[in-house]
Amino acid sequence: MKPQIKIIIDESGDVKAEGIGFKGASCDAAMKFLEELGQTTKNVRKADYYLRETTTKISVAR
Amino acid sequence: MSHFEERKTAINDPEALRAAVAELASTLDGISLVERSEARGYLGAKTRGDYVIHLGRHSPYDVACVRQQDGSYAMKADLYCGHVEKALGKNFGRLKQLYGVHKATMAARKAGYIVQRRQVDGAVELSVRRPS
Numbered sequence: 001m002k003p004q005i006k007i008i009i010d011e012s013g014d015v016k017a018e019g020i021g022f023k024g025a026s027c028d029a030a031m032k033f034l035e036e037l038g039q040t041t042k043n044v045r046k047a048d049y050y051l052r053e054t055t056t057k058i059s060v061a062r
Numbered sequence: 063m064s065h066f067e068e069r070k071t072a073i074n075d076p077e078a079l080r081a082a083v084a085e086l087a088s089t090l091d092g093i094s095l096v097e098r099s100e101a102r103g104y105l106g107a108k109t110r111g112d113y114v115i116h117l118g119r120h121s122p123y124d125v126a127c128v129r130q131q132d133g134s135y136a137m138k139a140d141l142y143c144g145h146v147e148k149a150l151g152k153n154f155g156r157l158k159q160l161y162g163v164h165k166a167t168m169a170a171r172k173a174g175y176i177v178q179r180r181q182v183d184g185a186v187e188l189s190v191r192r193p194s
Contacts, residue, residue: 004191005189013154
């Protein structure tokens with residue numbers, strides 16, 4: 001799934017935002033623009049946050 | 063899902079506030095935002111604001127937005143009889159909601175995202191992603 005951010009702004013003006021499809025701390029960087037809206041009152045990191053993107057090189061002997 | 067967060071919206075951007083008031087004016091004609099103006103209060107009382115939301119015929123009282131030391135704007139209005147609440151929602155909620163929508167959209171676009179907006183019951187949902 002292509003990473004995206006869902007933002008819900010309720011009738012009192014409070015904001016809930018959710019990063020979807022990000023791996024690791026890239027989510028923090030992607031959602032940084034939300035700092036312009038106001039102070040965070042709650043911040044929850046899901047399991048995917050702790051996943052790391054890695055690159056593995058495999059050499060095959062012939 | 064990797065991360066979610068909740069924020070209290072602080073009104074600190076006059077451009078987003080202007081966009082919010084313009085959208086309100088599309089359903090409440092005559093509402094306007096004026097810089098350095100006076101807000102009408104009870105029995106002819108007036109209070110100055112760095113910006114004032116003039117509510118026209120929708121309320122005998124207006125809303126003064128007064129800049130605070132931290133750069134945010136405090137909302138001052140006479141809430142007597144619920145005129146202001148009827149126009150802008152409880153605790154200025156409708157105004158804050160539209161401000162949040164426009165501020166988030168502006169901030170996301172500035173960061174290079176594309177934004178799609180839809181109404182979900184009383185809330186507004188923004189879907190933000192990188193252009194493909």
